[in-house]
Amino acid sequence: MSLYYQDGGIKIYQEDNIELLRRLPDRSINLIYCDILYNTGKVFDDYSDNLGSPKEAMEWYRPRFEEMKRVLADNGSIFIHCNWRLDSYMRILMDEIFGERNFRNRIYRKHSAERGFYANFDSQVDIILYYVKDSGNFVFKEQHGTSPRVVPLFENGYLEGRSEIRIFNGEEINLEKRNKHWLISQKQFDDMVKKNQVQIINGLPYRFSTVVPVGNLWYEDCMLDDYTRTDVAEVYDTPKPDAVLERIISTCSNEGDTVADFFMGGGTTAVVAKRLGRKGVFCDINRKACCATMKKLENLK
Ligand SMILES: C[S@@+](CC[C@H](N)C(=O)[O-])C[C@H]1O[C@@H](n2cnc3c(N)ncnc32)[C@H](O)[C@@H]1O
Numbered sequence: 038m039s040l041y042y043q044d045g046g047i048k049i050y051q052e053d054n055i056e057l058l059r060r061l062p063d064r065s066i067n068l069i070y071c072d073i074l075y076n077t078g079k080v081f082d083d084y085s086d087n088l089g090s091p092k093e094a095m096e097w098y099r100p101r102f103e104e105m106k107r108v109l110a111d112n113g114s115i116f117i118h119c120n121w122r123l124d125s126y127m128r129i130l131m132d133e134i135f136g137e138r139n140f141r142n143r144i145y146r147k148h149s150a151e152r153g154f155y156a157n158f159d160s161q162v163d164i165i166l167y168y169v170k171d172s173g174n175f176v177f178k179e180q181h182g183t184s185p186r187v188v189p190l191f192e193n194g195y196l197e198g199r200s201e202i203r204i205f206n207g208e209e210i211n212l213e214k215r216n217k218h219w220l221i222s223q224k225q226f227d228d229m230v231k232k233n234q235v236q237i238i239n240g241l242p243y244r245f246s247t248v249v250p251v252g253n254l255w256y257e258d259c260m261l262d263d264y265t266r267t268d269v270a271e272v273y274d275t276p277k278p279d280a281v282l283e284r285i286i287s288t289c290s291n292e293g294d295t296v297a298d299f300f301m302g303g304g305t306t307a308v309v310a311k312r313l314g315r316k317g318v319f320c321d322i323n324r325k326a327c328c329a330t331m332k333k334l335e336n337l338k
Contacts, residue, residue, distance in 0.1 A: 041327040046295070046316030047307060047334060051327045054083045054320045058104035065320060067110050067294035069106075070306050072118040072277055072287055073098070083323040090222070091126045098127070101299070102134045103217075112174045114141075116290040118277070120163040127166055130169035135168040141175075142167045147256040165281075178288050182249040188233070188334060190226070190242040203242075205235060210242055217241070251288075255281065276302065282309035290315060305328025311337055 039052040088094035138230035144165040151159045196218035201242035292314040298306035301321040310317040
């Protein structure tokens with residue numbers, strides 16, 4: 038056992054994450070976020086970000102992702118943060134392990150402004166792959182604003198299995214006839230009907246609600262990296278901004294749920310999880326990361 042720190046529902050382990058993962062019980066985690074090794078080839082003070090070729094990196098990650106699936110609750114979600122070096126390989130690996138139907142989205146997080154490189158288009162985003170354990174049952178809490186909005190519940194084009202007739206207020210909605218298909222499942226439609234959110238305009242279904250749709254381009258100022266490249270960061274070199282974790286944790290878990298990060302680094306996930314009233318299991322192979330995170334958690338008191 039390598040428990041480094043425990044306070045209330047938050048635990049930090051210092052060890053190779055595969056060792057911890059193998060000990061964790063089945064279905065014990067509600068939400069996993071990991072800012073994984075990007076395989077840059079860089080050697081840092083306390084770990085090497087060199088896993089070999091992308092295919093060798095896949096084999097390094099394979100047993101870890103298999104264990105992550107095992108420990109994830111039946112309605113759990115997982116976010117793998119990577120960049121252009123491994124994103125496509127990780128997508129294929131995650132499809133193999135979690136199942137392609139459980140892929141939800143690929144999120145593009147803008148990390149910085151252009152840095153003036155020439156002879157290439159500057160790379161300004163990294164990628165967060167979002168999967169759930171079961172696409173029929175997972176936590177996703179919509180964000181609400183103050184004013185109502187109208188969004189269509191259909192899209193153009195007939196799609197087999199997605200253009201079925203549904204009944205609303207005793208009337209048929211026949212999207213096939215209009216060469217369109219549904220954007221939402223029958224269950225989601227029923228939920229919206231129950232909440233009085235559905236209205237028909239020119240024979241087509243729309244949702245009226247205060248829900249603020251959030252897209253998969255995360256480019257707001259608060260999403261950008263805010264560390265400096267010229268100074269040594271206070272505790273860790275490349276922390277992700279709190280806003281990224283706030284959006285993921287508040288949307289895809291409930292208060293009191295257990296959040297895990299198995300590549301903890303400077304502990305952004307741990308700090309945000311604690312602040313949002315979640316429990317947590319966090320792991321890093323390095324003492325420096327554990328120590329830095331522990332200090333941040335203590336400062337929250
Ligand atoms: C990219 S950093 C994570 C940064 C973090 N997202 C933050 O906001 O500070 C990756 C971390 O993974 C850790 N790490 C590398 N190999 C590991 C392993 N096998 N098990 C656990 N942690 C590992 C490193 O020590 C490093 O702290």
